[in-house]
Amino acid sequence: MRLIQSAQNMARIAIADGMAPAAIELLENAGHEVVNEPISSDELLKGALSDFDAIVVRSATKLPAEVIAATSDRLKVIGRAGVGVDNIDIKAAAKAGIPVVNAPRASTQSVIELTIGHLLASLRHLPRANRGLREGKWQKKTMGGTELSGKTLGLIGFGRIAQGVGAIAQAMGMEVHAFDPYLPVKIAKSQNTKMHKTVDTLFKNCTHISIHCNLTDETHHLVNGERMAMMPGRSRDGINCGNHIVNCARGGIIDEIALLHSLENGIISSAALDVFEFEPIDPDYVLLQHDNFHGTPHIGAATLEAQSRVGKDIANAIMTVLNGDKCETTVNRDLL
Amino acid sequence: MRLIQSAQNMARIAIADGMAPAAIELLENAGHEVVNEPISSDELLKGALSDFDAIVVRSATKLPAEVIAATSDRLKVIGRAGVGVDNIDIKAAAKAGIPVVNAPRASTQSVIELTIGHLLASLRHLPRANRGLREGKWQKKTMGGTELSGKTLGLIGFGRIAQGVGAIAQAMGMEVHAFDPYLPVKIAKSQNTKMHKTVDTLFKNCTHISIHCNLTDETHHLVNGERMAMMPGRSRDGINCGNHIVNCARGGIIDEIALLHSLENGIISSAALDVFEFEPIDPDYVLLQHDNFHGTPHIGAATLEAQSRVGKDIANAIMTVLNGDKCETTVNRDLL
Numbered sequence: 001m002r003l004i005q006s007a008q009n010m011a012r013i014a015i016a017d018g019m020a021p022a023a024i025e026l027l028e029n030a031g032h033e034v035v036n037e038p039i040s041s042d043e044l045l046k047g048a049l050s051d052f053d054a055i056v057v058r059s060a061t062k063l064p065a066e067v068i069a070a071t072s073d074r075l076k077v078i079g080r081a082g083v084g085v086d087n088i089d090i091k092a093a094a095k096a097g098i099p100v101v102n103a104p105r106a107s108t109q110s111v112i113e114l115t116i117g118h119l120l121a122s123l124r125h126l127p128r129a130n131r132g133l134r135e136g137k138w139q140k141k142t143m144g145g146t147e148l149s150g151k152t153l154g155l156i157g158f159g160r161i162a163q164g165v166g167a168i169a170q171a172m173g174m175e176v177h178a179f180d181p182y183l184p185v186k187i188a189k190s191q192n193t194k195m196h197k198t199v200d201t202l203f204k205n206c207t208h209i210s211i212h213c214n215l216t217d218e219t220h221h222l223v224n225g226e227r228m229a230m231m232p233g234r235s236r237d238g239i240n241c242g243n244h245i246v247n248c249a250r251g252g253i254i255d256e257i258a259l260l261h262s263l264e265n266g267i268i269s270s271a272a273l274d275v276f277e278f279e280p281i282d283p284d285y286v287l288l289q290h291d292n293f294h295g296t297p298h299i300g301a302a303t304l305e306a307q308s309r310v311g312k313d314i315a316n317a318i319m320t321v322l323n324g325d326k327c328e329t330t331v332n333r334d335l336l
Numbered sequence: 337m338r339l340i341q342s343a344q345n346m347a348r349i350a351i352a353d354g355m356a357p358a359a360i361e362l363l364e365n366a367g368h369e370v371v372n373e374p375i376s377s378d379e380l381l382k383g384a385l386s387d388f389d390a391i392v393v394r395s396a397t398k399l400p401a402e403v404i405a406a407t408s409d410r411l412k413v414i415g416r417a418g419v420g421v422d423n424i425d426i427k428a429a430a431k432a433g434i435p436v437v438n439a440p441r442a443s444t445q446s447v448i449e450l451t452i453g454h455l456l457a458s459l460r461h462l463p464r465a466n467r468g469l470r471e472g473k474w475q476k477k478t479m480g481g482t483e484l485s486g487k488t489l490g491l492i493g494f495g496r497i498a499q500g501v502g503a504i505a506q507a508m509g510m511e512v513h514a515f516d517p518y519l520p521v522k523i524a525k526s527q528n529t530k531m532h533k534t535v536d537t538l539f540k541n542c543t544h545i546s547i548h549c550n551l552t553d554e555t556h557h558l559v560n561g562e563r564m565a566m567m568p569g570r571s572r573d574g575i576n577c578g579n580h581i582v583n584c585a586r587g588g589i590i591d592e593i594a595l596l597h598s599l600e601n602g603i604i605s606s607a608a609l610d611v612f613e614f615e616p617i618d619p620d621y622v623l624l625q626h627d628n629f630h631g632t633p634h635i636g637a638a639t640l641e642a643q644s645r646v647g648k649d650i651a652n653a654i655m656t657v658l659n660g661d662k663c664e665t666t667v668n669r670d671l672l
Contacts, residue, residue, distance in 0.1 A: 109485050113508065117456030124450055124639075126457050127466040129632040136619025140633040147641045149445050171507035172449060239640050283472025296465040297476040303460075304575050305483045 011053035011076075011322050014039065016061040019081060023311025030319060041067075049075055054318050056081055057088070065092035077101060077321040079314045082301065085331050094335030101317040101327045105160065106309035107301035112164035114300050115210055115248045118272035119169075122244055123148060127294040146241040149173030154206030156199065156222065157213030157249070158183050158191075165210060166193055175236070177206055180213070203230040208244045215250035223247075225258035229267055242269025248300050251275040260287045268292075274300050347389035347412075347658050350375065352397040355417060359647025366655060377403075385411055390654050392417055393424070401428035413437060413657040415650045418637065421667050430671030437656075437663045439649035441496065443637035448500035450636050451546055451584045454608035455505075458580055459484060463630040482577040485509030490542030492535065492558065493549030493585070494519050494527075501546060502529055511572070513542055516549070539566040544580045551586035559583075561594035565603055578605025584636050587611040596623045604628075610636050 013027055015036040027034050039048050041062065049055055050072035056079040057063065063078060068089055078093055080102040090100045121127060124145040132139040153169045155162040158180035166176040170192065177194045179202040188195040196202040199222060203209065209231070213219050223245065231243035245268060247254055256277055262268035273295045276285075280297065287293055301307070313329075320327040330336075349363055351372040363370050375384050377398065385391055386408035392415040393399065399414060404425055414429055416438040426436045457463060460481040468475040489505045491498040494516035502512040506528065513530045515538040524531040532538040535558060539545065545567070549555050559581065567579035581604060583590055592613055598604040609631045616633070623629055637643070649665075656663040666672075 109483050109509065110481075113456055113483055113485070114460055116508075117453065117460050117462060120449055120453030121457050121462050124453050124632070124635065126453060126630070126632060127463045129635065130463040130630040131467070133617065133624045133631050133633060136617075136624075138616030138633045140616075140635060140638065143633060143635045144638045144640065144643075145446075145635065147445050147449055147639050149449070150641070168504065168507050171504050172452075173445065237641075239644075241640070280474030280476075281469065281472075285472075288469050288472075294462065294466040295469050296460070296462060297469060297474045297479060299460065299465065299476060299479045299481070302476065302480045303483050304480065304577070305486070305573075307480075308575075 012051060014052045014055040016055060017058035019056060020308045020311030022308060023315040026312060026315045045070055053322060054079065056314055058082055059087050063088045065089045068092040068096050077318055079318045081310050081314045090332040091335055094332040099321055099327065099330045099336060100332045101321060101329050102331055103310045103313035104329055106313050107306040108160050108164060110303040110306040111161050111248050111300040114274060115165045115246055116168050118246045118248065119148065121294060122270035122272045128291060146239060150237040151208055151235045151241060152177060152206045154202040154209045156211045158188060159212060162212035163191055166191060177202055200230060203227045207232055207235050207241050211247040211249045211253050213249060215252045219253050221255040223254040225262060228262045243267065244270045246272045248274040251277040251279060256287055263290050263292050274298055348387060350388045350391040352391060353394035355392060356644045356647030358644060359651040362648060362651045381406055389658060390415065392650055394418055395423050399424045401425045404428040404432050413654055415654045417646045417650045426668040427671055430668040435657050435663065435666045435672060436668045437653040437665050438667055439646045440665055442645035442649050443642040444496050444500060446639040446642040447497050447584050447636040450610060451501045451582055452504050454582045454584065455484065457630060458606035458608045464627060482575060486573040487544055487571045487577055488513060488542045490538040490545045492547045494524060495548060498548035499527055502527060513538055536566060539563045543568055543571050543577050547583040547585045547589050549585060551588045555589050557591040559590040561598060564598045579603065580606045582608045584610040587613040587615060592623055599626050599628050610634055
């Protein structure tokens with residue numbers, strides 16, 4: 001009985017941009033056929049997806065309206081192994097009755113840890129100190145830093161990642177503040193975090209700012225020169241710790257030209273960025289050379305754990321939809 | 337009345353290697369006379385301390401037996417603004433009836449935060465990733481890391497610093513193990529930490545090791561090639577996270593030649609050192625150039641907060657002794 005039922009529910013699933021082996025195994029063990037190979041734009045436009053019940057992409061494969069139009073009724077779900085769905089026309093998919101599911105939680109812990117790492121690396125000058133050692137210099141006297149303990153951390157956006165960052169910051173002795181106009185009040189209250197009604201008062205009260213919101217018209221260049229100049233530079237415990245900014249969310253939320261000016265005139269003491277307004281960065285980008293700047297090439301989700309979780313989460317999301325159930329990470333739910 | 341009493345108890349205090357202004361203020365506000373200037377070895381040998389009730393040094397000023405012998409009965413206490421007292425002959429001081437006090441707690445939080453920073457910087461390749469950016473390279477594909485969450489952290493020594501590191505590691509989702517033959521069992525139990533009876537089982541169970549013990553004959557080269565080879569490389573949650581070592585305690589506890597070999601043959605995936613067997617480092621030291629190594633020039637206590645606390649702690653310790661009370665940070669108590 002089981003074999004027959006399994007055969008009846010068997011789906012053909014295209015994995016266009018690769019996937020963690022454990023996730024493919026998960027699909028195959030459930031009786032599905034997995035075709036793990038890239039599909040070109042041409043093939044997609046010629047209807048290569050008509051023989052598939054599902055397709056999983058990362059960011060390489062693009063699924064615009066024309067590709068969606070070239071699919072048959074057989075295609076029941078599109079999976080994005082990751083968070084951002086800018087490579088998929090989710091409106092066209094909804095119009096065709098196809099849910100688009102993603103894996104928004106898989107990288108949460110990885111981004112939390114990277115954020116704390118960047119904060120500490122800034123405050124204790126780790127990249128610069130290491131550069132000195134590699135150059136054979138013992139620059140103990142010029143590497144004086146400050147502690148995070150006793151300082152005020154301001155979080156822009158207070159979703160899952162920011163809440164995780166806040167909890168670790170509290171364990172290190174920081175006072176946590178946040179600004180998030182979209183957050184239910186009771187969540188903020190449960191986290192022992194001081195919520196601000198405006199982003200300006202967040203800047204006025206915090207010597208350390210970390211960004212954890214989406215890039216939207218509203219948040220584009222939200223961190224500008226005027227707001228950076230509002231930061232107090234001196235902590236509530238009387239330490240002249242300066243002002244520090246970290247961004248592991250999305251490029252474009254910080255006005256990077258204003259940031260460079262603020263680093264140059266000392267209003268900002270350190271900046272650590274994992275994301276940039278233009279990626280990959282221009283090799284001659286002057287910000288990268290500033291002594292009080294350090295960065296990473298958008299590696300927030302670049303861990304074995306996050307990639308493994310992405311695969312499993314998306315495999316489960318795909319199977320939920322194929323099973324006829326509602327998937328809670330459906331990004332075009334409201335359009336369907 | 338108060339003024340007269342204050343004048344009676346007024347002491348002359350020599351600050352030979354500088355001190356935080358707030359700490360000098362603390363002494364002066366208590367009615368003491370502070371002489372804040374360097375004293376040469378020659379002057380010390382000629383009895384420059386005979387007009388002082390107390391002297392505070394860091395590491396620059398040396399107080400060997402001959403200098404102690406050249407002091408008068410007036411000298412009642414020697415303060416070391418920091419931890420290590422290798423620049424003071426504490427035995428000779430005890431013989432002369434002079435307590436030597438230090439400030440062992442002032443840098444605790446600073447070292448805790450540096451340790452967590454080094455751990456995260458190793459796991460997410462922060463110095464190497466930043467080096468790539470400065471060279472104009474966008475090396476996203478080769479910067480894949482792992483999370484701390486779900487991994488097992490082994491602490492060698494479980495005093496105040498290690499306990500603080502353990503608490504933050506737990507907040508990040510790590511399981512904490514420790515080896516400390518000198519620690520009362522009840523302290524270990526209260527920290528939700530798995531204590532090991534041998535250092536070997538600690539290595540066998542932990543993918544991440546951080547050192548927090550003193551350098552003694554017993555701990556010299558305690559971290560050797562054989563023990564590093566015992567580390568599991570794979571975490572209990574099945575992630576091939578490799579093996580990682582951090583040392584923000586004292587140089588010489590790790591056999592650095594064995595460490596370099598272990599980095600070269602892949603037994604150790606990353607090493608981060610704030611302390612070295614020979615400091616300052618030889619500019620041509622090959623370990624410093626390894627891609628999976630990063631380091632800092634002994635900056636564990638190099639924060640504004642630690643330096644300010646050192647000053648206050650030592651000022652209070654000095655005044656405790658001058659007041660005729662017992663000071664709990666007297667390092668030559670057993671010899672007096």
